[in-house]
Amino acid sequence: MMKRFTLLFALMLLLSPLQAADRLQMARTTQNFPEAMLQLQEVIKQHGYTVSRVQRVDIGLTTFGYQTDKYRVVFYGKPEQIRRMTDEYPQLIPYLPLKIAIFAEAEDTLLVASSPMQLLETDQPELNRVLKEWAADLLSIMKSMRGE
Numbered sequence: 001m002m003k004r005f006t007l008l009f010a011l012m013l014l015l016s017p018l019q020a021a022d023r024l025q026m027a028r029t030t031q032n033f034p035e036a037m038l039q040l041q042e043v044i045k046q047h048g049y050t051v052s053r054v055q056r057v058d059i060g061l062t063t064f065g066y067q068t069d070k071y072r073v074v075f076y077g078k079p080e081q082i083r084r085m086t087d088e089y090p091q092l093i094p095y096l097p098l099k100i101a102i103f104a105e106a107e108d109t110l111l112v113a114s115s116p117m118q119l120l121e122t123d124q125p126e127l128n129r130v131l132k133e134w135a136a137d138l139l140s141i142m143k144s145m146r147g148e
Contacts, residue, residue: 023118027111027142033070033102036109036145040074040102043144047137049076052097070104081130089127095119098134100141111145113138 029036041051057071077097086093100113116134121127 023115025113025115025138025142027145029109029111029145029147030107031109032107033104033109036111037072037074037102040100040111040141040145043141044074044076044100046144047141049078049098049137051076052079057101057103070109072102074100074102076100085127085130089124092119092127098138100138111142113142 029039031039037054041054044051052075055073055075057073075097076099082096086096095116098113098116100111102109102111104110115138116131119127119131
């Protein structure tokens, strides 16, 4: 149990600084890791995004005693939209492309991502519109992964 919480904490640190648990989106699927990984990439594409890369995280985690290769971060976005948003809102650069951590836990696979809603700014209506769109898509991606 403690190992699970340590892993979750490490993944949260990788994703971005989180200030509240309600800004975290999570999904659990009974699919094994390879199946869930393939489905996640397909669901991301179905939502109109491009998977830009998949990064192994397990290499760094082995120093903490984890002995598995089933930890990844999937980076995704809409390339033109990301270029435009980082040009207009350079404060977004550390948060883009969007990302979802995926890892195996026993027979299940978990997905964790920070919500784009944490980046809302009161005086930026265009930015907020796009962030709300990304947050809604993330929620939909997580629901799809849960089989809802």
